[in-house]
Amino acid sequence: MSVKVRDSLSGGLVEVGESGRVGIYVCGPTVYNHIHIGNVRGHLFWDVAVRYMRSCGYRVKFVWNITDIDDKIINRANQEGVSWKEIVRRYTDSFHERLRLLGIGMPDVEPRATEHIPEMISLIQELIRRGHAYPAPNGDVYYAVETFPRYGALSKQRLEEMKVTEKGQTGYKRNPLDFTLWKASKPGEPSWESPWGPGRPGWHIECSAMVEKHLPEGADIHGGGSDIRFPHHENELAQSCGAHPERTFVRAWAHHGMVRMAEEKMAKSVGNVVDAKEATLRHGRDAIRMWLLQSHYSQPIDYSDEILEEKRRSCERLLRLYREISRSETSSPLSDRLAEELRERFDAAMREDFNTPEAIAALFDAAGGAGREVSSRPASAGEFASLKEAMREILGVLGFEAGGERISEVDGVRIRHTGEPPETVLRRVARREHSRRRREWPEADRLREELLREGWAIEDTASGPVLSRR
DSSP states (O other), X not given: OOEEEEOTTTSSXXXXXXXXXXXXXXXXXXXXXXXXXXXXXHHHHHHHHHHHHHHTTOEEEEEEOBBOOOHHHHHHHHHHTSOHHHHHHHHHHHHHHHHHHTTOOOOSBOOBGGGGHHHHHHHHHHHHHTTSEEEOTTSOEEEOGGGOTTTTTTTTOOGGGOOOOOOSOOTTOSSTXXXXXXXXXXXXXXXXXXXXXXXXXXHHHHHHHHHHHHOTTOXXXXXXXXXXXXXXXXXXXHHHHHHOTTSOOEEEEEEEOOEEETTEEOOTTTTOOOBXXXXXXXXXXXXXXXXXXXXXXXXXXXXXXHHHHHHHHHHHHHHHHHHHTTTOOSBOHHHHHHHHHHHHHHHHHHHBTOOHHHHHHHHHXXXXXXXXXXXXXXXXXXSBHHHHHHHHHHHHHHTOOOOOEEEEEETTEEEEEESOOOHHHHHHHHHHHHHHHTTOHHHHHHHHHHHHHTTEEEEEXXXXXXXXXX
C-alpha cells in the first residue's frame, strides 16, 4: 500500500512506496548561525513522516544535507576572525543540540557539501558536455537556463517574469538569470582544485550531487521550505535533469509553509527570529510539536507566545487523558471500538499527504470518548487496554512524550507529574499550593513565575496541582 504526497511540480497526488522502499531527501541548514524556530518545522515534520512510514513497514532511506561552505559562512568567519571550519563546527553542533532538545531524530545519512566536491565537478562537466553550462574567462561556471525548456515549471514562472537572485558580478553571464555552478576563488577564501581553476561549488549543485550519490535511483520525495522552491529547487531540477535526462530525479516535491511572526515570514535577514533552543525551553518540546503538527505542513503557520501556551495546555489535556487509562489491563467493547476507529483514521490521514491535523484530531476524539466514560464511571479507567496501546503507538509516531503520570506527596500536597522532577521543584510546588490555600496570592504567583522561568508549568485542578515540563 502506498502513501500519497501532493507534488509541487504537477499539483497532483503522487503515490510513493509501492515497492516498500522510500527514499527521502530534505534540504538541511547552512551552518552559520543558530537555527530559529521557523527552521525547525521541516525537520520536525519529516521526522514524523519517517517515523510513520517505518511504523508501516516501509524501508526508508532518509537523507538531509549540511551546507558547510557558503558566502554566509565565510562572512561570519571573517567577522569573528576565526576559520570557516570553526564556524561550521560550532553551528553544526548547535543544530544537533536543538534537534535533541526537540526530540527530532537524525537522518540515516547527513552528507556535507565539502565531502562531495568530486561528484559536483563531475556533474558540472556533464552539464558542459551536454551544452547546459559554460565556463567563463574568470574561472566561474554558469548554467544556461535557456537551454532547459522546462525551467520555471516547478515555481510556475516564465523566464521573463523571473527575478535575478544572484548578486554581484554578472558580466560573464549570457543571461542574467544564469546561475553559478562553480565560483572562482578569491584571495583568502577556501578553495578546491577543478578543471576551471581553484574555486568552490555554487549552492544549487551541492544538493543535485548529494541526491545522485545517496539516492542513485532518485528521491521518492524531495522536501524543503516553500521559500527555496525558487531558485534552489528549480535550479536543482534543471541541473539533475539536464545532466541525466534518462534518470528520475524526484518523484514528488513536497514544500512546507513558512513560520510567520506578526504575519511576516520569520527569517534571520528580517531579524524577527526566535532561537529554537529558547522557544523549546520556554514552551516545551511537546507544545512545539503540537503547534506544528496541528497545521498541515504545506500551509504557513503563525508563531506567538500566546499560541504556544494554548498548544501546551491542549497537549497536556491529551496526555492527561492518555495517562488516565495508562494502567488499563482489560479492554471493554468501547475500548476496542475506539482503538479500531483511531487506528483507521490515523492511517487514512497520514497516507493522504501526511495529514497530521486530522491524525491529531483522531487522537483527541478517541481520548475524549474514553474520558467521558471514565467521568461517568470512574472504575472504567482500567478497561481501556486496547485504546491505551493504540494511543501509545500513535503518540510515539508523532513524537510526543507519553510516559505514565506519577503522584508524589510532598508536605501534605499530592502533586501529579511525569518523569522525575527535582525534589527542590516539588517542594516549591507544595509551598505554592499551601500559599493558595491560605489565599496568599502574591506569593503563589511569585512561585509560579519562578518555576516558569526554570521551565516548569503548573496547572491547578480540584485534585491538586499538575506539574509538567514546558
